[in-house]
Amino acid sequence: MKAVIQDKYGSSEVLRVADFPVPEPGDHEVLIKVRAAGLDRCTEHLMTGKPYAMRLATGLRRPKNPVSGRDVAGTVVKVGSAVTRFAPGDEVYGVAPGSFAEYAVGPEKKLAHKPSSLTFEQAAVVPISAGTALQALRDVGKVQPGQQVLIIGASGGVGSYAVQLAKILGAQVTGVASASKADFVRSLGADHVLDYNRDDFADVTRHYDLILDIGGGSTLTRLRRALKRRGTAVFVGSENSGNITGMGRQLRGAVVSLFVPQRLALLMAKERASDYEQLTEHLQAGRLRATLADTYSLDRAKDAVTQLEEGKVRGKVVIVPSHPAVGEQTARHADSNLPS
Numbered sequence: 001m002k003a004v005i006q007d008k009y010g011s012s013e014v015l016r017v018a019d020f021p022v023p024e025p026g027d028h029e030v031l032i033k034v035r036a037a038g039l040d041r042c043t044e045h046l047m048t049g050k051p052y053a054m055r056l057a058t059g060l061r062r063p064k065n066p067v068s069g070r071d072v073a074g075t076v077v078k079v080g081s082a083v084t085r086f087a088p089g090d091e092v093y094g095v096a097p098g099s100f101a102e103y104a105v106g107p108e109k110k111l112a113h114k115p116s117s118l119t120f121e122q123a124a125v126v127p128i129s130a131g132t133a134l135q136a137l138r139d140v141g142k143v144q145p146g147q148q149v150l151i152i153g154a155s156g157g158v159g160s161y162a163v164q165l166a167k168i169l170g171a172q173v174t175g176v177a178s179a180s181k182a183d184f185v186r187s188l189g190a191d192h193v194l195d196y197n198r199d200d201f202a203d204v205t206r207h208y209d210l211i212l213d214i215g216g217g218s219t220l221t222r223l224r225r226a227l228k229r230r231g232t233a234v235f236v237g238s239e240n241s242g243n244i245t246g247m248g249r250q251l252r253g254a255v256v257s258l259f260v261p262q263r264l265a266l267l268m269a270k271e272r273a274s275d276y277e278q279l280t281e282h283l284q285a286g287r288l289r290a291t292l293a294d295t296y297s298l299d300r301a302k303d304a305v306t307q308l309e310e311g312k313v314r315g316k317v318v319i320v321p322s323h324p325a326v327g328e329q330t331a332r333h334a335d336s337n338l339p340s
Helices: 041-048 052-058 120-124 127-140 157-168 179-187 220-226 248-256 273-285 298-309 326-332
Strands: 002-005 016-019 029-038 071-079 091-095 103-107 111-113 148-152 172-177 192-195 208-214 227-236 263-266 292-297 316-320
Touching: 002 298, 016 298, 029 120, 029 127, 041 298, 071 103, 071 120, 071 127, 091 103, 091 120, 091 127, 091 273, 111 273, 120 292, 120 316, 127 157, 127 208, 127 227, 127 273, 148 157, 157 172, 157 179, 157 208, 172 179, 179 192, 208 220, 220 227, 220 248, 220 263, 227 248, 248 263, 292 298, 298 316
Parallel strands: 148 172, 148 208, 172 192, 208 227, 227 263, 292 316
Antiparallel strands: 002 016, 029 071, 029 103, 029 316, 071 091, 091 111
8 A cells, every 4th residue: 555654753854655564453443444634733743753752652763653644534444353333334533543544554442433424534634633622621621611711722733623612612712823814713613813923812801711722832920820810721732842751831830730729731632432422423513613724645745744844734634545446456466455
């Protein structure tokens, strides 16, 4: 199969398209014919190997899994012996490490049936980002109807879903984004939008019950100044937070929380089917929309990652493999068990 691979850590320049063996599902896994694969910040971190602490799990000198991508939407072609929720032919979405390829393997516990109202491209931009936003608001932030919520990084992958989900949960939402993306954030349902180059969310004109700081770099002092006395700030992502652990502010925030009434909390997001099923309900009902910005072919994956690195993406983009005809598959993989 064709796949986007990397032999070392680095910027988008390390990515290339090459032939790679079709993976075989384990007992609790399914093999998916990838129809679309979403690009998220986690994929960028895995590409660069930063923060460095993550390399203890992903590979010290080079990635253990050389195939990029995690978000996925596609069709099941083979299931492991212990899989009970899916069968060949089912349309699914969720997480499958190595999804920037024609085929990928995903754990059953990280997949859900694809919302019938969404295209594969739309479904592929939902799982990781929307699941992270849901956990930040519901599980860590414990948002309540009527509360004031500030979302820093409201135009990005996680932020674009956080705005919508906070409104679904009954909050009043203020989004922070660049001026060029303000209209996009308003279209998601934000009640107010602040330009991060011009407006200061910590100018004490308004205080918030909950702040989601998505990959930002605001100091703890500024975050606390914008919070209500018993408000909560949730750190989502590790961008701009140091190359070693990526959690410098988060760890300091945990210590500060021991001595003040405010709560500065770290989100450790989990990838799980139950969250994707809950998101499916909102998507099917029209309360939540997929924030699909653009699509790229497999051989243009490097361009897509470059756009993400430069901060030019509104919402999320997808990588779409171009599956060869059956005859071409047979010729290219004469000795393989590649599904037709």
